[in-house]
């Protein structure tokens with residue numbers, strides 16, 4: 001059974017052109033004019049783009065005494081309804097737990113996935129066992145390791161652990177990721193805010209100022225450089241962090257930065273809301289920032305100093321957020337966004353002229369596939385690529401309402417956003433699961449996407465490291481002082 005997407009404009013990261021796209025057995029088999037097939041999807045007036053890839057989600061994540069509410073069932077359904085066709089989630093070993101055991105636990109969660117998925121592995125503790133298991137993790141198709149520089153006493157690793165793990169990543173051809181906030185300083189700020197009677201959600205933002213993020217990014221950049229690995233900084237929220245990344249890239253370091261759609265479009269005034277629930281629902285780390293920081297992030301996407309847009313989707317219900325009533329440090333950290341990332345970024349980015357359509361495709365899909373080493377299986381409209389496609393109707397409109405969302409939580413941080421530009425169809429490996437408002441996903445359709453080690457950047461860095469490593473100078477014995 002073949003399908004043809006007919007009459008649309010193909011929009012990729014590097015160009016836009018009119019063509020039909022033919023799909024057989026879940027992959028794109030032909031791109032050209034006047035194609036025929038068994039089933040026709042009408043793309044008149046639409047853009048045919050690679051499906052979105054969200055490089056940062058936490059589905060059914062055990063965190064702060066509870067589990068994030070969207071799991072691989074509601075989470076991947078939400079993703080597909082908004083045009084995202086691949087999610088990259090984090091396997092999170094409890095401190096002391098085997099990485100391979102954690103991997104097994106995450107494999108079990110994904111049986112309900114309706115879109116394809118991949119994993120990052122978190123390094124939450126360090127010893128010989130972790131060092132050894134990292135090789136098996138890489139062999140199993142995970143080439144990225146996440147390090148939390150915050151969440152002291154829970155997930156945080158110190159500099160010694162981070163440097164050891166970064167060196168191991170370098171040897172294995174993998175890439176480290178960092179959640180960059182100085183966890184020691186955050187812990188002190190939290191304690192003094194609570195002691196002063198600042199117990200509400202607004203204190204969450206005061207406890208995590210831009211400086212804690214900027215400091216941590218600078219530190220991670222230098223540690224990665226010493227270890228000879230590329231570095232990927234997740235949820236870049238402020239100018240201080242962006243500046244550190246910009247400067248590193250200008251100096252030739254291979255550093256990537258990932259802003260979230262939430263930080264681009266929501267600011268810190270949310271925490272001043274008189275309604276406790278409203279503010280607590282927006283508690284995430286790093287917190288939302290002022291417009292100066294938002295402008296910096298948009299500029300980074302346009303200029304290329306920041307490369308990808310994610311959601312860090314980690315959705316807690318209002319009831320879960322209330323675990324932190326009376327003590328902001330107990331509010332589960334995290335917000336949703338999986339189904340809204342593409343539409344919100346289009347409306348606030350492309351419709352305003354901040355991003356071109358091609359830049360939109362780059363930051364929501366193609367750059368991610370390249371950086372994480374799953375291109376061109378994912379992130380491409382090319383013959384042979386998986387038919388993960390969103391047919392985008394620039395005229396379709398809606399207002400975001402929690403009442404009609406796919407996500408399982410009871411609110412939406414973008415409530416009331418007016419959008420223009422939405423999926424007409426979403427296809428996951430050729431299966432059309434979204435037709436405008438109709439969402440018919442298939443639980444269990446989603447497959448693991450393995451990602452191999454040693455992408456080009458790692459090879460270049462290890463070659464450079466080898467050339468510049470300390471070597472003894474070979475000297476002519478006749479030119480040595482006597483007696484040596």
Ligand code: URP
Pocket residue numbers: 058179283284285286312314333334335
């Ligand atoms: O607040 C956040 N970001 N929650 C999810 C876990 C993390 O730090 O990425």
Ligand code: ZN
Pocket residue numbers: 179234235285
């Ligand atoms: Zn984080």
Ligand code: ZN
Pocket residue numbers: 056057058312314
């Ligand atoms: Zn996260």
Ligand code: ZN
Pocket residue numbers: 431442444445
């Ligand atoms: Zn299927």
